[in-house]
Structures are given as C-alpha cells and as structure tokens.
Amino acid sequence: MPLEVRTTATLAEAASLLQADRSARFLAGGTLLMRAVNEGDVSFSTIVRTTDPAFARIRAAGGRIELGAGVTMAQILASRELAFLHPVARAVGGPAVRTMATVGGNLFAAHPYGDFAAALLALDARVQLASGFGAREVALDEFLASRDRTPRPLVTALSFERPSDPAAFRFRKMTRTHPKGAAVVTIAAHVPTSGGRVSGARVALGAMAGRPIRARGIERALEGRPLTAEGVAPAVAAAAREGDPPTDALASSWYRRRVVGVVLRRLLLGEP
Amino acid sequence: MRIRKELFADERDDDLRLVGRPVRRQDIEGHVTGRSTFFADHPVSGLLHLRCVRSTEHHARIRSIDTTAAERVPGVRRILRWADLPKKAHNILTIFNFGIDDEPALADGKVRYLGEPIVAVLAENPRAAAEAVAKVRVDYDPLPAVFDVEEALKPGAPLVNEYIGRNWFRYWGDYDCQQIRFGDVEAALRSADLVVSGRYQMSPIEHAPLETNGCIVVPAEDGRFTVYTCTQGLFFSLDNTAAQLKIESNRLHFIGGTVGGGFGGKVDTVVEPLAVLAAMLTGRPVRYVFSRAEEMQVSSPRGAERIYIEDGVMRDGRIVARKIIHYHDAGAYSRLSTYGTIKSAAHHPGPYYIPNVWVDSWCVFTNRTPSSAMRGFGVTGGDFALESHMDVVARAIGMDPMEFRIVNAYRDGDMKAHRKLTQGAALIECVQVAAELAGWPLSEEARRASSRVGGGGERARIPPTPQSRTRAPAAAGRGEPLRAGVGEARRGMTPPPSWTGGQPATAPAAAEPGRREPPLRESERREPPSEPPRSGSGHGAIRFSSVFGSRRR
Amino acid sequence: MTRAVRLELNGVEVAAVAEGGENLLTLLRERLGDTSPKAGCLQGTCGACTVLVDGEPVLACLMLAEAADGKRVTTVRGLADGPRLHPLQEAFMDGFAAQCGFCTPGMLVAAKALLDREPRPTREQVIEAIAGNVCRCTGYTPIVEAVLEAARRMAGRRG
Numbered sequence A: 001m002p003l004e005v006r007t008t009a010t011l012a013e014a015a016s017l018l019q020a021d022r023s024a025r026f027l028a029g030g031t032l033l034m035r036a037v038n039e040g041d042v043s044f045s046t047i048v049r050t051t052d053p054a055f056a057r058i059r060a061a062g063g064r065i066e067l068g069a070g071v072t073m074a075q076i077l078a079s080r081e082l083a084f085l086h087p088v089a090r091a092v093g094g095p096a097v098r099t100m101a102t103v104g105g106n107l108f109a110a111h112p113y114g115d116f117a118a119a120l121l122a123l124d125a126r127v128q129l130a131s132g133f134g135a136r137e138v139a140l141d142e143f144l145a146s147r148d149r150t151p152r153p154l155v156t157a158l159s160f161e162r163p164s165d166p167a168a169f170r171f172r173k174m175t176r177t178h179p180k181g182a183a184v185v186t187i188a189a190h191v192p193t194s195g196g197r198v199s200g201a202r203v204a205l206g207a208m209a210g211r212p213i214r215a216r217g218i219e220r221a222l223e224g225r226p227l228t229a230e231g232v233a234p235a236v237a238a239a240a241r242e243g244d245p246p247t248d249a250l251a252s253s254w255y256r257r258r259v260v261g262v263v264l265r266r267l268l269l270g271e272p
Numbered sequence B: 001m002r003i004r005k006e007l008f009a010d011e012r013d014d015d016l017r018l019v020g021r022p023v024r025r026q027d028i029e030g031h032v033t034g035r036s037t038f039f040a041d042h043p044v045s046g047l048l049h050l051r052c053v054r055s056t057e058h059h060a061r062i063r064s065i066d067t068t069a070a071e072r073v074p075g076v077r078r079i080l081r082w083a084d085l086p087k088k089a090h091n092i093l094t095i096f097n098f099g100i101d102d103e104p105a106l107a108d109g110k111v112r113y114l115g116e117p118i119v120a121v122l123a124e125n126p127r128a129a130a131e132a133v134a135k136v137r138v139d140y141d142p143l144p145a146v147f148d149v150e151e152a153l154k155p156g157a158p159l160v161n162e163y164i165g166r167n168w169f170r171y172w173g174d175y176d177c178q179q180i181r182f183g184d185v186e187a188a189l190r191s192a193d194l195v196v197s198g199r200y201q202m203s204p205i206e207h208a209p210l211e212t213n214g215c216i217v218v219p220a221e222d223g224r225f226t227v228y229t230c231t232q233g234l235f236f237s238l239d240n241t242a243a244q245l246k247i248e249s250n251r252l253h254f255i256g257g258t259v260g261g262g263f264g265g266k267v268d269t270v271v272e273p274l275a276v277l278a279a280m281l282t283g284r285p286v287r288y289v290f291s292r293a294e295e296m297q298v299s300s301p302r303g304a305e306r307i308y309i310e311d312g313v314m315r316d317g318r319i320v321a322r323k324i325i326h327y328h329d330a331g332a333y334s335r336l337s338t339y340g341t342i343k344s345a346a347h348h349p350g351p352y353y354i355p356n357v358w359v360d361s362w363c364v365f366t367n368r369t370p371s372s373a374m375r376g377f378g379v380t381g382g383d384f385a386l387e388s389h390m391d392v393v394a395r396a397i398g399m400d401p402m403e404f405r406i407v408n409a410y411r412d413g414d415m416k417a418h419r420k421l422t423q424g425a426a427l428i429e430c431v432q433v434a435a436e437l438a439g440w441p442l443s444e445e446a447r448r449a450s451s452r453v454g455g456g457g458e459r460a461r462i463p464p465t466p467q468s469r470t471r472a473p474a475a476a477g478r479g480e481p482l483r484a485g486v487g488e489a490r491r492g493m494t495p496p497p498s499w500t501g502g503q504p505a506t507a508p509a510a511a512e513p514g515r516r517e518p519p520l521r522e523s524e525r526r527e528p529p530s531e532p533p534r535s536g537s538g539h540g541a542i543r544f545s546s547v548f549g550s551r552r553r
Numbered sequence C: 001m002t003r004a005v006r007l008e009l010n011g012v013e014v015a016a017v018a019e020g021g022e023n024l025l026t027l028l029r030e031r032l033g034d035t036s037p038k039a040g041c042l043q044g045t046c047g048a049c050t051v052l053v054d055g056e057p058v059l060a061c062l063m064l065a066e067a068a069d070g071k072r073v074t075t076v077r078g079l080a081d082g083p084r085l086h087p088l089q090e091a092f093m094d095g096f097a098a099q100c101g102f103c104t105p106g107m108l109v110a111a112k113a114l115l116d117r118e119p120r121p122t123r124e125q126v127i128e129a130i131a132g133n134v135c136r137c138t139g140y141t142p143i144v145e146a147v148l149e150a151a152r153r154m155a156g157r158r159g
Helices: A011-020 A033-038 A073-078 A080-090 A095-100 A115-122 A140-145 A216-222 A229-239 A253-269 B028-033 B126-135 B185-191 B234-245 B271-282 B292-297 B337-347 B379-396 B401-408 B427-438 B444-448 C024-031 C087-094 C104-117 C123-129 C140-158
Strands: A004-008 A024-026 A046-050 A064-068 A126-131 A134-139 A154-161 A169-175 A183-190 A202-206 B048-054 B060-066 B076-080 B117-123 B137-142 B178-182 B194-202 B214-219 B225-229 B252-255 B286-289 B305-313 B319-331 B357-365 C003-009 C012-018 C050-053 C056-059 C072-074
Touching: A004 A011, A011 A024, A011 A046, A011 A126, A011 A154, A024 A033, A073 A080, A073 A095, A080 A115, A080 A169, A095 C056, A095 C104, A115 A140, A115 A169, A115 A183, A115 A202, A126 A140, A134 A140, A169 A253, A183 A253, A202 A216, A216 A229, A229 A253, B028 C087, B028 C104, B048 B126, B048 B271, B060 B117, B076 B126, B076 B271, B117 B126, B117 B271, B178 B337, B185 B305, B185 B319, B194 B379, B214 B271, B225 B234, B225 B271, B234 B252, B234 B271, B271 B286, B305 B379, B319 B337, B319 B379, B337 B357, B337 B379, B379 B401, B401 B427, B401 B444, B427 B444, C012 C024, C024 C050, C050 C104, C056 C104, C087 C104, C087 C140, C104 C123, C104 C140, C123 C140
Parallel strands: A004 A046, A024 A046, B048 B286, B225 B252, B319 B357, C003 C072
Antiparallel strands: A064 A154, A126 A134, A126 A154, A169 A183, A183 A202, B048 B117, B060 B137, B076 B117, B178 B357, B194 B305, B214 B225, B214 B286, B305 B319, C003 C012, C050 C056, C050 C072
C-alpha cells in the first residue's frame, strides 16, 4: 500500500489521527521514521506530521524548562539559556543530524542511541503526552519503560527543573570514534552537593540496557558522599551492577560492565 | 617525503617526473562539482525495482516457497526463482577454466549462508517490492551449520556446498590444499636451536564502500542490454554476466568506470546477472541496488584466515625452517577465494631466505558469507601472521626485531621456496631506512648489510626435498608429532590447541609417521602456477619480487 | 498519494511531484535531475546526501520531500559562481581531497555550512563540521587541510 502523509496544523489533530489509525506513525525530525521508510519497513502506511509552532518551542527563561518535542538538537545548541545541555546535544550525530533530530524523537531511539533521553532522565524530566482522549503527563522513566507499546501516544513536550548549579549537571559519552560515534556507554548525572556532600543524586545510563535507565544503585551509593576518589568508590563499584548491557558491534556486554565504572569515576571527579 | 634515489641508483633511469610531486587527478573536477556520473546517476525512466528475499537461516533445506500473497501486491510485475536461471550455478573464475560452478544466483532448494538470495521480486516502486518481499513465505528445514575452518575439515562436519562435494577446494586435480615443499622441514626443525610456534587469526573485513553494489539495466535496440554498473572489472563482469545468462557477450554493453569505492568488493558480479535476466524476462529497465544492510551482510568480505606458523631458528638469528598451515574461510561459495588461497601459498614464507619451507594453504567452505577479493587478499592475512611471528621469534632469541629481519631477508641470487631466483631484493634497505627514520639503533653490521651481498652460492641451491602430499583428515592419518613451541616464545599468545603436546587434533598437518607418502612420480609433480616475469616499466626499476619473481629491468 | 513540491534549488525556482513518503534525496535526484547528492546508506549515517536547506545542513535521505516545500535548497552544484568554482572546490582539487568522489558532494556542502557560519574555523571545528560525513577511501587529512586552505584563500580575497 502506498504511503500517505497527513500534515496537521495542531498537535491535537495529529494525536487524534494517530489514535484513529494504528498503522499511522508520527514524523518529527525523520532520523528514525524516514530511515524505516527507506529500509522498506511496510508495517505502517500513514505518516502524520504537524506544523504546530508549539511543537518546536523552547521555554527556558524560568526555573522550569519546557521543550517542545519537536525542538531539534541544533535549536538546543543555538540557545544560550540551555548552555548546560550543549554537550548533550553535540553528542548526537553530526551537524546535519542535529539539524533534524528532535528531543522527542530521541526518546524512541533504539540502543545504543538515546543520549539526550539519558540526560533528560538525570534531569528527572516529565513527558507531556497527547492522545485522542486529551493530554496527560508522566515521569520520563515510566514513559521509557513502556515506549514500545502501541498505540503510541504523541509526545508533545518535555519539562524539567533547571539545575540550580549548572556544574552539578554532568554528561559524558564514551565512543569508539570521534567526534561522532554511537555510545559504548553514556552517563548523565545530576549531583548537587551540600556541605561538600552529594545530596539528591540522579544518575542515568545510556547503552547499558535496551533503553536509557536511571541507575538507582549508583545514586544510593553516592548519597551523602564527597566527590573524591574515596567518596565515589562505592558508586563506581555499584556501576557494574546496573542495567543489562547489550552486546553489539561496538562493545560486548562484558566490556560495558567493565568500563561503565571507569567512565563514571572520570565524570564524577572531573578527570579527562 | 623524500625519495631515496641513492639506493640502487645504477639500476634505474633517474627520470621520475611525477613521483613526489602534486598532481591533479583527471577526474577530480567532476567529483567536486557533482558531475561525475556514478551508475545510479544515469537518468532512466520506467524502472522496475529488484529486491531479493534473503535467507534467515545459515544452512537449511527449503521445503517450499509461497509467493501467492506477494504476487498480489499492487505494482509487483514478476518474481524470479532458481527455475528461471539459464545457468543453474556459476563461479566467476570458470570463464578462465578454473574452479567449479558452485553458486546458484537464486537458492537451488538449499541455503548455505545467512542472507543468501532465494527469490527476486520485481515491482514498479521500492515500496511495492519491499511489501512483496515481506509477503513471501519460505519454509525452511534447518541443517547443522559450520562456521569454523578447522571444524569444517573434521570428518562428519556438515557438507556446505554439494557442487564442491567436500568442505575444501581440491587443487590441480588431486591436491587437498595448495602446498609448497622446499628442503626437509622436519629434519631442520629437529636440528634447530629453538622452535617457536604461533597461531594467528583474522576476522572477515567488509569493504564498506560508500556506494553500495548495484546496477541499472536498460533493454536497448536489437536485443541488446545497456548495463550501468559499479563493477571494478567492467569486462570481467560483462563476460561473467554473459556466461551466466548463456548469451553472446556482444549483447551486453557495460558502462561504468566511475566506482564509488571498490577495494575489491565490486568484482564478484552479483547484481548484474539477475538484473539483466529480469530485464530480459520483463522487457523493462531494471534497477538492482544493495541496501546498506545488504552491503554489510551479504556482499562478500575479506575472508577469515587462520594461520599456524612453526619456525626453527638458530641462536645467531637464522631461520632454518618454516612450516605454515594457512586456512582460508571461503564462506559458502568459492567466489575468488580459491585464487586467494593460491596467492597466500605464493606469498609464503614472506620476504626471507629460509632453506626449508613447508606450506599447506587450504581453501575451506563454511556457512559464513562468501568471502572474496579485498586489497591483497591471501597476502595481507599471511603478512599479518608472518610479521607478527617475526617479532615473536626475535623476542624468543633475544634479538632486535629489525636486525632479525635484516639477517633473514632475501638477497639477490637466493633461491625462493617457489624455485625462483631472487632478483631486485630491497627489504634490507627498506628496514635500514625505516630504522633511520624511527631513530631505531642498528648495529654496524646491520647498517652495512646489502640486498646485493651475501646471496646466491649455497643459497641458490634447491635443497633435496622429500615429497609429501597432505590429505584431508577424512582420507589421511594423524600427523607426525610436532614439537611444542618454546615456553618463552609463547609468551602473549595462546598455544594452538591442535599443536600442544604434539598432537594435532585436526591433523591436516603432516603424513602419518612411518607412512610418508612416496615421492611423486615426475608426471604427478606439479608446481603452483606463477605469473611470467613482466618486463620493466619505463620509469625505473620496480624492486618487488616476493611472489612472482623479478620485475626489475 | 502525490504532492506538488515547489522549492528554490541552487537559486532557481523549481517544482516537482513527490510520491507519498518520498524523501528529498529522491526528489532531487529523480524528479529534479540533480544527482550530485548521493545515496550511500539511506540511514542518515554516511552524509553523502548532505544538502543545505535554508542554509542549514540536512540529510536529504531523511527529509520528507514535501517538508522542503517553499524552502531554499543548496547542493554542491550550487557552490560554483557560474564557471568560477568555489574556493572549497578549488582547494579540494589542489589538495587531492577526493579519491572515489562519492562522499565529495556531501563533504563540500557540510564544509560550506561551516564556512558560511565560521569563516576562520579551527582544525577542530572543521573536523566537527564533517563528523557526519564518512569517507571510506580514508582521505580525511587532505579533506580537513583543503577546508582550512579554502578558508585561508577566502580570507585573503576579502583582504
């Protein structure tokens, strides 16, 4: 059956179309869906897209940041208010991919992709969803756990608190090629300190499971500890027990388990 | 960059006009303006798109293929099967009367590797072709598969390729492997100060050209076909296409030459025969282009190679014996691996004078993707093993690895294991220059060494050579015990399991003790073929001589 | 379902009809006759189809053709000024920055996107700018050199 493209003026209309047609898929930046079209994926016959300006809007002036799901990596990089997220956006693809790839689409990127989603997890982001029945909001880790369920709700926006101290947000991606490469391991961490000790740590891992995950074991091991070699040692040890790392062309499961602690230590201690 | 014109100056006209100077490529203006015409850039309208249903099994019988639903997809024009093929199996070297036709262009009732084409769908657009491919039902009866060369040679291993009839290619009528016999290796190993053995393994390597394999075929006037193709061997592919379709080659007009990256991965002539057949049967222009996934999964890679080396070496650094078993993983079909295996034997024992050499080079079939040509195939894997082993042996006898190479390098006048006299040797000078550039200290003696001094004489002799023919394990007995490598020399490498304790488990190694095969009768004795020496070029001598003899003027 | 797409291709107003779900690469190559962007992977990983859309680099194979409606599209064929080649093209020719030539159009377009934004780039910026463009003939060093050389020449011309 030939493909049909339906372009809507509003997100609500797009959500209704998706709700009504299970063989419809939503097109944001195209880096996932157009690839599927090119490779002969015939599991869907309708493409839904939207020209709703809200879809690509950034609200970053205040303490609560809201990103339309259609905001691209290039838009993030062009926003001075989102400087703390620049290293994350720059970790996605090359310049042309960044012109296209969206923050919403990144939530659906299969392993080993999804670096931005890992960062959003560490920021404790919430996902705004629209369906034919209306809008709702869920926590990102809850959303990721069921992202492959159909019918997929339409992700319209993401929101999270701006880190009070930008230095408390850290991100590192280990790749085999530079400057562009898919992740062997990605770690995003929000590690605010109070009186020299970590308080309220949030750590997320990419490429360490089928999808980006929160690393609760690492978080517990960091709580109340100073960011010193000795202080982070329990968290580094805990890293190897997180997730269920896949084996792929880039790295084996064994290697990912071995190296994740090393990357975590460097990230937490600010080592190169 | 500096050209060392002082070396061998008397052997060369100093008329280098281009080497060492920037030259503009003749095709580069087309490249930078986007005007170079690759095969896919030819505008053709009314195309049918060809897409193959590919095996999801490594090794299986096909019980049935149901194309009923696929044929009903709007836009599908035809589905090609094995029964439609004019020639039921083919190998690209049989046009030169070498090898065996062992590969059907579409599955013949059995699949022998993952991704093997089973049927080919022709449709008006890529989406219809993809839809039809998804709707073809193939019922498989899976067979045990073999993925390792030594496993494939064991008695009782699953037979991969029935056209070949055994899991190894038989050379020159009656040789289970390509072999070199020069001197008495067993005796020399026994009398050596030290024996050092090693096992080396190369994985398959995909060429990954940026332009995937593909072609566009347009039916032309007078029953001819114009073929726009990315092949690296335009007339080789033309002749092979004609042979597979059983048509005169003058019915084919191949247009190409602008190749988006080849590296050896575009000579197998995999896309053209099916696409021309499709154009013949439909009367329509046909486009057949590998997707990136197909290019990575089913286009032939450089094959996996496993190499065992056993060196007998004296304390003064001379290698007196080198015994090599070299396995080439051809995958499920010959392609060009039968030839690559010959090249590997021709390249051993490397650019060194060794008075006793014994080489068995095996072309082995497994259920992996058929491997084929890639940049020095046969030679590259061997060099990786040989030069790694040279370092290991040098360490074992406590010698500098550069000096160790100089001591053993071919010199002019030396007899090679292939019974060719060395001319134009230059390894010593290369090592000297490399050491100089790297600031690597060499002894006075090594610095004074020359490729022109010290060769010939006793070293020009063909030593008495006991003849022994290696038999595949199904037919031959277990090998004579091979001495285990010296402990210190094995540092950093796993001893080959089949060689430890002197009991080669898989044993295509040597004749049974006490039952050495009688020397060949003169009529049976066959040398591996070698290229005739070529005349030199007009631009100075080419000092390359490791395989095919001298090409120095 | 087909859709009419009008766009400005290398400074010229053009129109074509796209099939449903057709990507910009197919529209450019098969409907508009500009075969300079290449299909290397159709996955967004090789960069051979890189074009500029409203001045920003995009992968034509991943962009829905109809999404380019009303946009300004630049391919490598739009780099030259009449018979005068762009300094990037000249520098690529002089510096042997192309071998098989398949990655070259995308590489040049990605480099142009950089120089339009950053006329005096550092080596790191050049490497970053072409990070999404794969060259399998392994010519990255001459490519990076050629982009830097082009930037120098352009700066010289500006005085």
